[in-house]
Amino acid sequence: MACIVQKFGGTSVADTARIRNVALKVKAEYDAGNKVAVVVSAMAGVTNRLVEYCKEICEDYAPEEYDVVVSTGEQVTIGLLAMALQAAGVPARSWTGWQIPLVTDGAFSKARIQRVEVEALKAAMDKGIVPVVAGFQGVTENGRVTTLGRGGSDTSAVALAAALKADRCDIYTDVDGVYTTDPRIVKAARKLDKVTYEEMLEMASLGAKVLQTRSVELAMKYQVNLRVVSSFEDEPVGTTICDEENIVEKEIISGITYSRDEAKITLAGVHDKPGVSAAIFNAMAEANISVDMIVQSDSADGQSTDMTFTLPESELSRALSILEKSKSEIGFHSLLSDSDVVKISVVGVGMRTHVGVARKMFKALSEKGINVQAISTSEIKISVLIASEYAELAVRALHAAFNLDKKEG
Amino acid sequence: MACIVQKFGGTSVADTARIRNVALKVKAEYDAGNKVAVVVSAMAGVTNRLVEYCKEICEDYAPEEYDVVVSTGEQVTIGLLAMALQAAGVPARSWTGWQIPLVTDGAFSKARIQRVEVEALKAAMDKGIVPVVAGFQGVTENGRVTTLGRGGSDTSAVALAAALKADRCDIYTDVDGVYTTDPRIVKAARKLDKVTYEEMLEMASLGAKVLQTRSVELAMKYQVNLRVVSSFEDEPVGTTICDEENIVEKEIISGITYSRDEAKITLAGVHDKPGVSAAIFNAMAEANISVDMIVQSDSADGQSTDMTFTLPESELSRALSILEKSKSEIGFHSLLSDSDVVKISVVGVGMRTHVGVARKMFKALSEKGINVQAISTSEIKISVLIASEYAELAVRALHAAFNLDKKEG
Numbered sequence: 001m002a003c004i005v006q007k008f009g010g011t012s013v014a015d016t017a018r019i020r021n022v023a024l025k026v027k028a029e030y031d032a033g034n035k036v037a038v039v040v041s042a043m044a045g046v047t048n049r050l051v052e053y054c055k056e057i058c059e060d061y062a063p064e065e066y067d068v069v070v071s072t073g074e075q076v077t078i079g080l081l082a083m084a085l086q087a088a089g090v091p092a093r094s095w096t097g098w099q100i101p102l103v104t105d106g107a108f109s110k111a112r113i114q115r116v117e118v119e120a121l122k123a124a125m126d127k128g129i130v131p132v133v134a135g136f137q138g139v140t141e142n143g144r145v146t147t148l149g150r151g152g153s154d155t156s157a158v159a160l161a162a163a164l165k166a167d168r169c170d171i172y173t174d175v176d177g178v179y180t181t182d183p184r185i186v187k188a189a190r191k192l193d194k195v196t197y198e199e200m201l202e203m204a205s206l207g208a209k210v211l212q213t214r215s216v217e218l219a220m221k222y223q224v225n226l227r228v229v230s231s232f233e234d235e236p237v238g239t240t241i242c243d244e245e246n247i248v249e250k251e252i253i254s255g256i257t258y259s260r261d262e263a264k265i266t267l268a269g270v271h272d273k274p275g276v277s278a279a280i281f282n283a284m285a286e287a288n289i290s291v292d293m294i295v296q297s298d299s300a301d302g303q304s305t306d307m308t309f310t311l312p313e314s315e316l317s318r319a320l321s322i323l324e325k326s327k328s329e330i331g332f333h334s335l336l337s338d339s340d341v342v343k344i345s346v347v348g349v350g351m352r353t354h355v356g357v358a359r360k361m362f363k364a365l366s367e368k369g370i371n372v373q374a375i376s377t378s379e380i381k382i383s384v385l386i387a388s389e390y391a392e393l394a395v396r397a398l399h400a401a402f403n404l405d406k407k408e409g
Numbered sequence: 410m411a412c413i414v415q416k417f418g419g420t421s422v423a424d425t426a427r428i429r430n431v432a433l434k435v436k437a438e439y440d441a442g443n444k445v446a447v448v449v450s451a452m453a454g455v456t457n458r459l460v461e462y463c464k465e466i467c468e469d470y471a472p473e474e475y476d477v478v479v480s481t482g483e484q485v486t487i488g489l490l491a492m493a494l495q496a497a498g499v500p501a502r503s504w505t506g507w508q509i510p511l512v513t514d515g516a517f518s519k520a521r522i523q524r525v526e527v528e529a530l531k532a533a534m535d536k537g538i539v540p541v542v543a544g545f546q547g548v549t550e551n552g553r554v555t556t557l558g559r560g561g562s563d564t565s566a567v568a569l570a571a572a573l574k575a576d577r578c579d580i581y582t583d584v585d586g587v588y589t590t591d592p593r594i595v596k597a598a599r600k601l602d603k604v605t606y607e608e609m610l611e612m613a614s615l616g617a618k619v620l621q622t623r624s625v626e627l628a629m630k631y632q633v634n635l636r637v638v639s640s641f642e643d644e645p646v647g648t649t650i651c652d653e654e655n656i657v658e659k660e661i662i663s664g665i666t667y668s669r670d671e672a673k674i675t676l677a678g679v680h681d682k683p684g685v686s687a688a689i690f691n692a693m694a695e696a697n698i699s700v701d702m703i704v705q706s707d708s709a710d711g712q713s714t715d716m717t718f719t720l721p722e723s724e725l726s727r728a729l730s731i732l733e734k735s736k737s738e739i740g741f742h743s744l745l746s747d748s749d750v751v752k753i754s755v756v757g758v759g760m761r762t763h764v765g766v767a768r769k770m771f772k773a774l775s776e777k778g779i780n781v782q783a784i785s786t787s788e789i790k791i792s793v794l795i796a797s798e799y800a801e802l803a804v805r806a807l808h809a810a811f812n813l814d815k816k817e818g
Contacts (some may be wrong), residue, residue, distance in 0.1 A: 016465035023777075050485065056425035057489050058496035068503050069488035072481035078460065079478035080466050086474075087467035094477050098507065099552055143508055 002167040007157035010044035011174040012231035013077050015055045023084035025170035030090050036127045039157040040081055041132040041305055052390040056327045063108035067147045074134035082132045092130040097137035104146045111138055111146035121399040149229025151212030158215045162222035169226050172325060176230035177239035178210050180404040181256040185395050188405035194240045194247045196349050202381045206345040207259030229355040244349055252350030253402040255401040256395050259343045269333025270316045271301040279330045287322050289315045293385055310385055313339045342391045345400055358382055364401035411576040413445045415777030416566035419453035420583040422486050423642035432493035441497050444534045448544045448566040449490055450483025472517035476556045482545035491541045501539040506546035513547035513555045520547055520555035525572040560621030567624045571631035578635050585639035586648035587619050589813040590665040592805050597814035603649045603656045605758050608663045611790045615754040653758055661759030662811040665804050668752045672725040675717045678742020680707040688739045696731050698724045702783040702794055717792055724750045751800045754792040755807055767791055771809035779803055
């Protein structure tokens with residue numbers, strides 16, 4: 001008898017017919033003799049409508065009240081799925097975030113989980129009852145509703161699986177697994193059977209939208225056996241996210257990701273003296289803007305230089321106005337920006353032991369005439385910033401160069 | 410400085426524009442120096458859609474899960490109204506039923522309030538914060554979500570006003586007060602400036618849909634100064650519901666109500682011996698079916714008689730099947746039913762001191778050729794059961810007979 005957490009996303013519970021279908025998937029695991037807990041998202045479209053209401057009231061709403069509003073979507077789904085399970089002959093009961101409780105910090109609208117009290121859920125499961133838990137939501141120590149940020153239901157599921165010491169956490173979604181790259185761009189993209197936590201973490205934070213980054217972090221920390229599977233297949237295989245030692249034949253590179261939410265700022269004519277970088281990046285840090293790649297050009301005259309960095313496109317206008325205000329303090333000649341850029345990344349734990357990945361990457365890009373504007377690296381990824389118009393071309397070239405294309409029949 | 414509870418119904422908060430409008434009504438009381446707490450319903454249509462989802466999943470759903478689903482409507486409104494108040498410059502915070510907590514019994518989907526813990530709300534109001542409270546919902550002692558039945562937000566508001574010892578409880582709705590009868594039937598219906606708790610209680614339970622019956626019971630019990638006013642008027646006067654001694658010029662009759670949710674069952678050929686009525690009405694009571702009027706015809710032969718009673722139309726088919734099953738036990742010849750009946754009632758505390766109300770009522774009906782099928786009375790009301798087709802005619806005739814018609818300008 002295994003303990004399994006199943007998580008179903010918004011498209012999987014988009015209407016009452018699909019919710020009844022989800023009940024059958026839960027019933028299958030239950031009837032096989034497993035202890036099952038279920039985590040659900042809001043019905044597709046519901047959260048967007050609730051967010052829209054908030055914006056209609058006032059652009060600058062309090063995140064405390066936003067969380068009260070948007071957390072209702074998941075509450076609707078848990079009640080409906082509990083009913084559907086009961087109708088299918090499976091004893092079930094719903095749990096909201098505050099009922100569990102799933103306790104978070106007070107960072108409303110992007111709260112972090114502090115603990116999940118699973119005693120009541122365990123007791124229910126021991127009695128053969130399937131707990132249906134609202135994803136995405138939690139509660140602060142002093143009883144206010146919080147939400148975990150978009151995609152937060154993945155994190156709820158992994159946190160629950162960790163707390164229950166579950167044997168498996170299955171994330172049911174509208175794709176059938178994790179791919180070597182976006183199949184809409186590269187037809188020959190392959191589904192990965194297995195991928196390591198570290199790779200998935202990089203891929204999630206670099207733009208692959210299959211899992212929320214935080215959920216992968218948690219899964220890695222608590223060694224949760226995580227699987228991404230399709231809700232719409234009868235016997236899904238999916239992709240397993242696990243430790244490197246559980247992957248026998250590891251390829252050097254696992255995937256190519258891209259992110260369009262990027263922008264570039266260049267401060268031209270910055271004084272080439274100590275403390276200038278600190279002034280720039282302190283200003284960004286104070287405004288809670290995360291800076292990614294940084295490039296400082298050579299100082300031709302030994303006195304002034306250009307400083308370029310990248311940041312999320314959504315933060316661009318705020319960053320520019322902050323820099324403009326600090327112009328005299330920082331000391332620069334002019335401010336340039338460009339949001340017509342994308343970040344393309346090559347990810348794979350094999351990089352640790354194989355040299356030549358960077359060389360192969362730059363060669364593939366240069367052969368297509370693609371100019372690299374900035375670079376950043378980690379132990380298992382190399383990212384480059386390029387002009388937006390080359391995005392698909394670059395992804396395809398890299399996918400082919402690293403032999404990720406599906407083998408013919 | 411007065412303490413005021415304002416309650417806004419579904420049509421008053423039907424969209425975000427109306428919610429912003431409600432915020433202005435709250436702000437007006439707040440700016441006048443009052444301590445204000447607000448209770449809100451779900452946005453118009455939302456609860457119906459949620460109920461529809463439940464029915465789509467399964468007709469025979471668990472009321473525990475129904476309450477989890479339908480209580481979300483009010484939670485959306487409290488968050489949005491709190492935001493709108495903040496945007497209008499009024500400090501505000503939302504409270505769900507479990508956050509207060511508003512504790513109820515465990516009768517899911519029709520729970521009764523046991524207590525409202527108002528310390529946190531009072532502390533907020535003392536600091537100048539307006540609590541925005543979700544109507545219709547509560548929580549059991551062991552932390553499960555409950556709802557109070559349709560119209561339950563009125564009851565939430567009155568219970569809150571009682572617990573806060575508020576000076577006034579204003580129920581904002583889409584009509585401008587309580588009328589002598591339904592203005593859609595009688596054009597000359599008059600708005601009542603004042604009506605007693607007892608009369609309002611009879612009128613609410615006899616079919617006038619302005620207030621939930623339980624809210625009036627609570628208001629009477631705790632002497633809450635209750636007012637029904639329009640959300641859509643700038644300076645609403647409305648109708649005040651209060652004690653009889655606060656009404657100087659009291660009319661004998663305050664209103665004429667009608668209810669279409671009525672059905673009649675006749676058991677023909679019942680043995681005219683002790684214990685038969687008990688057998689019939691025990692069976693109904695055990696099935697939780699409330700019987701209203703009862704008529705036993707004269708026993709012509711001294712051995713068998715006909716027994717007629719009325720019940721809510723929605724319970725008719727269930728009642729018939731129960732009686733059919735108990736046929737041998739009860740002992741009757743045949744079972745007849747008629748759902749083509751309405752109950753018309755004349756309500757007024759003046760009946761206690763004025764004789765001749767019944768005589769005048771039957772005279773008015775007989776002059777129009779309307780046959781009375783059954784009668785029930787209380788100290789302050791007389792109800793008759795008549796054929797549905799005479800409903801409007803009877804209401805108009807009684808409204809005129811008791812001089813309730815609006816005087817010509």
